[in-house]
Amino acid sequence: MTFILPQKTLLLWQIRIVFAIVFVCVSFLLVAGFSKTVLFLCLIIFIIGFIVSFIYVPIYFKNYELIVEKNCIIIKKGLFFKATIIMPCYNLVFYQTFATPLANMMNMKIIMLKATKKCIFIPELKNADVESILKTFRMKKCE
Amino acid sequence: MNNTVIKAHPIMTLNIIKFYLFVLIIPVVRIIILHLRLEKTDKTYILETIIGILIFLFATIARKNIFIVLSNEFISINKGILIRSRAVINKRNISGLCIKKTIFDKIFKSVGCEIYAETERNGKFFIKLSENDAKRLYKSVFKEENTTELKNSSGEKALLAARLSSSLAGLAIGIATINKTSDLLGITIKDVSFIKINVFPKIINYITVILFAAYFVSFAVNFVICLNTRFESSKQNLKIKFGFLSKKNTILKKKKINNVCFEQNIFMAIIKKQFICVFAMGEIGSKGNKPVLTGVVRQGEQHESITKEISFLKPTEKCIYPSKNKTIFKRITFFQKTIAFSVILATIGVSASFSRFIEIILIFGATILVLDLCYMAARVLEYKRAKVCFGDHFYALGAVGLKTKELYCKKSKIGTIKIIELPKDKKLKTCKIKVISSSNTAVIVRHLDKKAVIKGINESFYLNLVE
Numbered sequence: 001m002t003f004i005l006p007q008k009t010l011l012l013w014q015i016r017i018v019f020a021i022v023f024v025c026v027s028f029l030l031v032a033g034f035s036k037t038v039l040f041l042c043l044i045i046f047i048i049g050f051i052v053s054f055i056y057v058p059i060y061f062k063n064y065e066l067i068v069e070k071n072c073i074i075i076k077k078g079l080f081f082k083a084t085i086i087m088p089c090y091n092l093v094f095y096q097t098f099a100t101p102l103a104n105m106m107n108m109k110i111i112m113l114k115a116t117k118k119c120i121f122i123p124e125l126k127n128a129d130v131e132s133i134l135k136t137f138r139m140k141k142c143e
Numbered sequence: 144m145n146n147t148v149i150k151a152h153p154i155m156t157l158n159i160i161k162f163y164l165f166v167l168i169i170p171v172v173r174i175i176i177l178h179l180r181l182e183k184t185d186k187t188y189i190l191e192t193i194i195g196i197l198i199f200l201f202a203t204i205a206r207k208n209i210f211i212v213l214s215n216e217f218i219s220i221n222k223g224i225l226i227r228s229r230a231v232i233n234k235r236n237i238s239g240l241c242i243k244k245t246i247f248d249k250i251f252k253s254v255g256c257e258i259y260a261e262t263e264r265n266g267k268f269f270i271k272l273s274e275n276d277a278k279r280l281y282k283s284v285f286k287e288e289n290t291t292e293l294k295n296s297s298g299e300k301a302l303l304a305a306r307l308s309s310s311l312a313g314l315a316i317g318i319a320t321i322n323k324t325s326d327l328l329g330i331t332i333k334d335v336s337f338i339k340i341n342v343f344p345k346i347i348n349y350i351t352v353i354l355f356a357a358y359f360v361s362f363a364v365n366f367v368i369c370l371n372t373r374f375e376s377s378k379q380n381l382k383i384k385f386g387f388l389s390k391k392n393t394i395l396k397k398k399k400i401n402n403v404c405f406e407q408n409i410f411m412a413i414i415k416k417q418f419i420c421v422f423a424m425g426e427i428g429s430k431g432n433k434p435v436l437t438g439v440v441r442q443g444e445q446h447e448s449i450t451k452e453i454s455f456l457k458p459t460e461k462c463i464y465p466s467k468n469k470t471i472f473k474r475i476t477f478f479q480k481t482i483a484f485s486v487i488l489a490t491i492g493v494s495a496s497f498s499r500f501i502e503i504i505l506i507f508g509a510t511i512l513v514l515d516l517c518y519m520a521a522r523v524l525e526y527k528r529a530k531v532c533f534g535d536h537f538y539a540l541g542a543v544g545l546k547t548k549e550l551y552c553k554k555s556k557i558g559t560i561k562i563i564e565l566p567k568d569k570k571l572k573t574c575k576i577k578v579i580s581s582s583n584t585a586v587i588v589r590h591l592d593k594k595a596v597i598k599g600i601n602e603s604f605y606l607n608l609v610e
Contacts, residue, residue, distance in 0.1 A: 072604050082564040084608070086600060091558050091581055115558045115581070 001136065003066040008106050009124045010061050014053045015102065021049035066122055068136050073113065075120065091115045095137060097130055149280060151209040152253040155271040159202040163195075171195040209270060213283045220258070220268045230268060236261045237284055238399035238423055239435075242277055245389040256280060261399065285394055288377035297370075299416070299439035304365035306418060306437070308358055374438060381421070383436055395435055399423050400453055401582040402552035404434070407442065408545055409517055412524065415442040417549075422582035455553045460534030463599055465526055465590035466573055474567065475526055475590070479519035486511050521545045522589075531576065531588045533599035539578050541588035550578065550586045554603060557581070562596065 025042040032038045060079050067074040073092070075085040096112040103109065108124035111133065125133070171192050205224055212219045219231040241257040248254055254277045260266040272280065295303065372385035381400075383393045406418040420434035465471065490508030494501045525542040532538040537557055540549045561577040568574050574596060575589040597608050 069606055072606055074606070074608065078564075080566060084562040086560040086562075086604065086606075086608075088555070088557055088604060090555055120559075 001068045001132070003068070003125060003129055003133065005061045005064050005123055006108075006126055006129075008108060008126070010058055012103060012106060012108065012124055013057055013061070017049055017053035017057065021046060021053075061123070064123070066125075066133075068133055073120075075122070085120065087113065087115050087120065089137075092137070095134065097134070099124075147213040147279065147283075149211040149213065149272060149276045151206050152251070152271040152273050152276075153206065154247070154251045154253045155206045155209060156199070156202045158255075158269075158271055159205050160198055163198050211270065211272075211280065213280065218258070218280075218284070220270070230260075232258070232260050234284055237396070239393060239395040240281060240284060241394075242281070242392045243389065244386075244391075248389075281394070285380055285396075288379065290375040290377045290382065293374040293376060293438060295369075295439055300369040300372075301366060302411070302416065302439050303418070303437060304362055304369045307365045307369075308361040311357070374436065381436060393435065395423055397453060401556050402550060402580045402584055403453065403456060404551070404584050404586075405440075405549040407547045409520060409524075412442075412547070416440070417442050420584075422580070422584060453551075455536040456551050457536060458532035458534060458538040458551075459536045460532050460599070460603070462530040462532040462538070463591055463595045464530050465588075466571070466592050471571060471573065471590050472526065474571075475522050476519060479515055479522065482515045483512060483519075486515065517545055521547070526590060529588050529590070531578075531591065531596075531599070533603035537578070537603075539576075539586045539588050541586040543585060543587055548584075548586045550580060550584055552580050558583070560600065562593075562600075564593070568593070 025045055028042060028045075029038060056079065060077070063077060063079060063082075065074075065076040067076070071089050073087045073089065075087075077083055077085075093114045095114065097109045098112070099109045103124050106124075107127045109127055109130045110124055111122040111130060113120045113122070174192065201224070205222070208224055208227070209220075209222045212221065216235075217231050217233055218237070219229055221227070221229045237258060238261045239259045241259070243255040243257070245255070248271075252274050253271050254274055256270050256272050256277055258268045258270075258280075260268070367387060368385055371387050372383065375382040375384070379397055381395045381397060383395070385391055401422045404420045404422065406420060407416075411417060417440055419436075419438045419440050421436040423435045486508055490504060494504045494508075497504065521542060521544075525547055528540055528547065529542075530538075530540050533554075535554050537552050537554050538550070540547070542548060558579045558581045561579075562574050563577065564574045571590075572593055573590050574593040575587060576591060576596060577585060577587045579585045600606060601608050
């Protein structure tokens with residue numbers, strides 16, 4: 001089974017990044033006051049945030065792929081540095097799902113896979129997809 | 144074999160109340176002594192005395208309820224007063240046993256036993272037993288076998304001590320000693336003028352001296368420990384004995400060994416020696432991912448007595464080697480050469496601009512250059528020797544930082560495999576892989592042919608990965 005990140009995940013992360021940028025800039029302005037240097041720094045933060053949220057994250061999420069095989073979980077990701085993570089299922093100790101309030105509103109969940117000593121986070125997926133992945137684990141197809 | 148019941152040694156009572164010792168017991172003892180000497184009592188201590196007595200009674204009852212039941216297949220560890228708990232462990236799932244003997248134990252003829260089950264958490268059980276009971280427990284879990292001692296020379300033990308030492312540990316152990324010694328010698332850190340470099344701020348000189356002294360203390364402590372450490376190997380078990388005043392014996396089943404790792408830094412490569420690190424399963428091997436056994440062996444030599452029964456030390460499949468061509472070799476040295484060149488240029492430029500700080504700039508420049516050259520040497524060495532073998536018995540020879548690492552483990556003990564492809568790799572059709580074992584030992588193998596790697600992974604894990 002192959003899963004890709006839905007468009008909603010991108011929207012969710014863009015909202016988060018924009019909120020983070022606004023929060024950093026506003027607190028910076030409130031603490032340091034309005035001056036040319038502070039405004040210049042805020043502008044730099046804003047440009048970096050813009051590039052991250054509207055250029056880097058969309059391409060990164062487009063390249064993100066989760067494959068649940070018979071005995072392995074494979075994650076393909078990366079923009080400049082392509083990476084393929086292969087986690088054999090027999091080392092999967094437990095899995096956990098959780099959702100932030102915003103993600104909950106969008107009917108999405110994060111999956112955390114705990115291998116023997118390593119943890120892998122999979123960004124928000126649709127609830128139906130999450131259930132289907134977990135069902136695969138529960139039905140021990142992945143063993 | 145009938146069920147045998149082994150009860151906890153009375154000294155276990157002290158072990159239970161040791162958490163309350165400083166809060167309640169010591170003040171109570173003090174008030175009793177005061178009462179006997181001066182015949183007057185402070186009222187606040189009466190309450191403490193009552194609580195102290197109650198805790199002692201509670202601990203005595205708790206100790207009486209701690210016992211082990213040995214049967215043919217299982218060991219059950221029982222404890223608790225109101226909430227009774229019983230842990231039943233199959234003997235096959237016991238990964239090891241640790242027997243500790245302190246000076247107190249020698250007086251009371253007791254030993255502290257730690258039983259390790261094969262889980263990562265809550266898999267450790269501690270109980271104080273009499274010497275005879277501890278022997279019974281040991282015999283019930285482990286078979287008596289002939290053992291071979293693994294010998295290391297004093298030089299090898301010094302190398303081992305140097306590997307285990309750190310300034311931070313030295314500071315924790317010996318800061319008071321360092322201070323006292325300098326007082327006794329009539330010198331203070333300020334007077335230590337053997338470092339003739341006066342270009343650094345004084346504080347840096349002091350910190351350097353303290354860190355050196357701390358490392359020396361840590362090294363001395365570890366050297367004494369290493370001198371008193373003995374490794375014994377039998378057909379099925381490994382025994383590690385160490386300790387000077389208080390002795391600690393750890394017995395580990397070879398079957399429960401997760402992976403074996405051989406490490407080598409540049410200095411060790413020159414003298415052709417390697418560190419062997421054995422990692423185990425469960426809580427016995429989970430103390431900060433530290434190996435349960437560390438030793439020194441000659442390069443390319445697998446210590447036979449350790450490895451005899453460890454099947455995965457013989458790779459089953461053909462190995463994949465880095466693609467050997469001039470372009471890749473140039474690529475390895477290009478980055479380091481660029482750094483070296485930039486550092487030289489930057490050093491010349493900065494020293495010309497700030498001639499007042501020329502000494503400090505030269506020292507920093509030289510340090511970065513030496514590190515860069517060491518890194519380049521490590522990368523070249525790695526390129527020449529690197530390989531990876533997929534299959535039931537996994538093997539990888541690669542490097543992490545300045546260390547060369549060889550990882551041996553069963554396929555089932557691989558935690559994750561990460562295939563990383565840099566932009567340059569796309570042109571050369573190569574990749575690097577990072578393998579993390581379930582004991583968190585990581586090895587990176589670079590410049591491998593991507594096609595061969597994917598083929599190896601697909602065959603080993605029955606996958607259909609596409610390039």
